[in-house]
Amino acid sequence: MTSADLLIAHASQLCAIPASNGGPQRGARLGDLGLIKDGALAVQAGHIVAVGPTAELRAQFSAAREIDATGRAVIPGLVDPHTHVVWAGDRSGEFEMRVAGKTYMEIMAAGGGIMSTVRATRAASLDELVAQTQPRLARMLAHGTTTAEAKTGYGLETAAELKMLEAIHRLQAEQPVELVPTFLGAHAVPAEYKDRPDAYVDLLVNEMLPTFSPLTTHHSPLFCDVFCEDGAFTLEQTRRILTRAKELGFGLKIHVDEFKPLGGSRLGVELGATSVDHFVTTPPDEVKAVAESDVIAVSLPGTPFGLGHTAYSPARLLLEHGGALALATDCNPGTCWCESMQFVIALACRTLRLTPAQALAAATINAAFAVGRGDTVGSLQVGKQADIVILDVPDYRHLGYRFGTNLVYTVIKRGQVVVDSCQEPALSETKGLNLRKSKLEASYESA
Numbered sequence: 001m002t003s004a005d006l007l008i009a010h011a012s013q014l015c016a017i018p019a020s021n022g023g024p025q026r027g028a029r030l031g032d033l034g035l036i037k038d039g040a041l042a043v044q045a046g047h048i049v050a051v052g053p054t055a056e057l058r059a060q061f062s063a064a065r066e067i068d069a070t071g072r073a074v075i076p077g078l079v080d081p082h083t084h085v086v087w088a089g090d091r092s093g094e095f096e097m098r099v100a101g102k103t104y105m106e107i108m109a110a111g112g113g114i115m116s117t118v119r120a121t122r123a124a125s126l127d128e129l130v131a132q133t134q135p136r137l138a139r140m141l142a143h144g145t146t147t148a149e150a151k152t153g154y155g156l157e158t159a160a161e162l163k164m165l166e167a168i169h170r171l172q173a174e175q176p177v178e179l180v181p182t183f184l185g186a187h188a189v190p191a192e193y194k195d196r197p198d199a200y201v202d203l204l205v206n207e208m209l210p211t212f213s214p215l216t217t218h219h220s221p222l223f224c225d226v227f228c229e230d231g232a233f234t235l236e237q238t239r240r241i242l243t244r245a246k247e248l249g250f251g252l253k254i255h256v257d258e259f260k261p262l263g264g265s266r267l268g269v270e271l272g273a274t275s276v277d278h279f280v281t282t283p284p285d286e287v288k289a290v291a292e293s294d295v296i297a298v299s300l301p302g303t304p305f306g307l308g309h310t311a312y313s314p315a316r317l318l319l320e321h322g323g324a325l326a327l328a329t330d331c332n333p334g335t336c337w338c339e340s341m342q343f344v345i346a347l348a349c350r351t352l353r354l355t356p357a358q359a360l361a362a363a364t365i366n367a368a369f370a371v372g373r374g375d376t377v378g379s380l381q382v383g384k385q386a387d388i389v390i391l392d393v394p395d396y397r398h399l400g401y402r403f404g405t406n407l408v409y410t411v412i413k414r415g416q417v418v419v420d421s422c423q424e425p426a427l428s429e430t431k432g433l434n435l436r437k438s439k440l441e442a443s444y445e446s447a
């Protein structure tokens, strides 16, 4: 017998969601769950050491702790590859104005919009920024997200951007969600550069990027991102920033085609970006170009939903051309305050017309590759980190089918139980199912 720290046994479905040829699941391959019925998984020193049928693993391992997952589906920890989760302030008043029919310009004039978050974030101390972000990460974790990207971009000046990055590093040390930092100094042109945006691009290229460069600092972000959109940064400004970022060793991401296509998707292909994100109004020829490249399209269906818009990413066209698709929340205080990848999966099934299996793979293994962590997280495969979610439902398809409630039962990060709903058996559906089952069996027996 081999010893293990933890054995999870009798999962009604164990969804391994393997990488495909060492990369994301592309095109028609999206949705390969590697599903094992009555599945089990062994963990040693924070890593997965075996995955297979319960009978096989039981015969092979003696575990210090065993979790009985009878009646529950087990999936990899969800990965959220696009978030603006670090911010200060509150824009609920702005939401009320928006639903009452006020325009973006009217909201800006009333002090709303992204600049209100920039003002609040600049004014907040590091401690305040950490304290305001902490509950959002706790909610993400409770909803099954074990790895998340976290962008800067509400500082828009060197010192405030550094404070945001410092907050990300503090939060990384203080709570279980694994954070992947991205430098988004090019999120918006700050008010003080309103009439001279190219001077702000100069500041980004000459001062901020070298300061944040992976080549010059220990605590640098892995990625550099630009909001390429009318009213934010032009295609040429985006090219200038990302070309410099690439020279300085950053991986590249671009906010593209959220409202108006400027050619950002094609630029992402040209520069070898890791991902192009939003990807809503992308013209068909650029969808094809992305699909035929190594660039991952990250769709954020919570954002059009949050804005009450009806246009969503052309996901099916991307998949028809063999592309790689990932899903993310875009969690941010303006357009989409949503911490739940479960809700994003439900939206993706309806608005992108993905099957639950496709949406789940896009929210795990493909999302992991979209943040450069495909080799360590995103699937339940031997050698990977033991980032595991036990759902309180017997079938993974309840993700997608159901929305607005949390279907997570237990969350495990690097082999440690970090969310344990076992404390609340009254809320467990599986208990109800078992009760019903035993009543049914009893009624059969009496019949």
Ligand SMILES: [Zn+2]
Pocket: 082, 083, 084, 255, 330
């Ligand atoms: Zn974004």
